[in-house]
Amino acid sequence: MKITFYGHASLGIKVNDIYILVDPFITANPKASKIHTESLKADYILLTHAHQDHILDVEAIAKRTNAVIVSNFEIVSHFEKLGMEGHPMNLGGQWDFEFGNLKYVNAIHTSSFPDGSYGGQPGGFVIEGEHKNIYIAGDTALTMDMKLIPLQTKLDLAILPIGDNFTMGIEDAILASDFIECDKVLGYHYDTFGYIEIDHEEAKRKFYEKGKDLMLLEIGESIEL
Numbered sequence: 001m002k003i004t005f006y007g008h009a010s011l012g013i014k015v016n017d018i019y020i021l022v023d024p025f026i027t028a029n030p031k032a033s034k035i036h037t038e039s040l041k042a043d044y045i046l047l048t049h050a051h052q053d054h055i056l057d058v059e060a061i062a063k064r065t066n067a068v069i070v071s072n073f074e075i076v077s078h079f080e081k082l083g084m085e086g087h088p089m090n091l092g093g094q095w096d097f098e099f100g101n102l103k104y105v106n107a108i109h110t111s112s113f114p115d116g117s118y119g120g121q122p123g124g125f126v127i128e129g130e131h132k133n134i135y136i137a138g139d140t141a142l143t144m145d146m147k148l149i150p151l152q153t154k155l156d157l158a159i160l161p162i163g164d165n166f167t168m169g170i171e172d173a174i175l176a177s178d179f180i181e182c183d184k185v186l187g188y189h190y191d192t193f194g195y196i197e198i199d200h201e202e203a204k205r206k207f208y209e210k211g212k213d214l215m216l217l218e219i220g221e222s223i224e225l
């Protein structure tokens with residue numbers, strides 16, 4: 001499994017020959033100007049919630065690639081009305097996709113579309129694929145529900161928001177890492193705009209002091225699991 005950071009909360013995940021894109025918000029992110037959405041591959045697009053900083057580039061990419069949009073019922077219905085293909089889910093549900101098993105899990109956040117219309121409940125994803133298991137938390141507060149995840153899944157990597165203000169910050173992300181029993185964390189949802197700027201070295205040190213590993217990737221950089 002290969003994971004690429006496209007800035008903010010946007011990720012590319014490659015499992016065998018299948019390309020997954022998560023929460024594409026690239027064209028309006030000046031920090032991600034070297035990422036060209038026209039050349040991104042996508043068989044599936046996973047969306048954690050309906051906020052603009054998670055769905056901005058979905059329409060253009062999905063229309064070009066015919067990717068299947070996987071998210072909550074309301075978000076998938078929204079994109080199906082625009083002519084795209086989707087797989088609707090809701091919280092607590094899981095499905096065996098060709099890239100592995102995916103469960104749509106709780107997040108504590110909101111989920112309106114940019115025009116204010118209802119975007120269902122926000123969520124995160126637990127993916128069990130190719131002998132590697134990952135958790136993509138989405139935008140969320142620290143929540144006790146995270147303790148449910150290790151009851152069923154031994155995680156190899158957790159992708160957690162760390163920018164604070166709109167989501168968990170560093171201290172809560174460290175507690176989340178305890179709750180999900182995964183000490184290997186990839187941070188996201190930081191630095192994109194003023195409210196969520198963080199001190200990288202301080203963040204890494206705080207994780208390190210608790211015996212944990214916080215990875216912060218350059219935009220466009222990948223890790224292999």
Ligand code: NI
Nearest residue numbers: 049051109139
């Ligand atoms: Ni959000």
Ligand code: MN
Nearest residue numbers: 051053054139
């Ligand atoms: Mn967000």
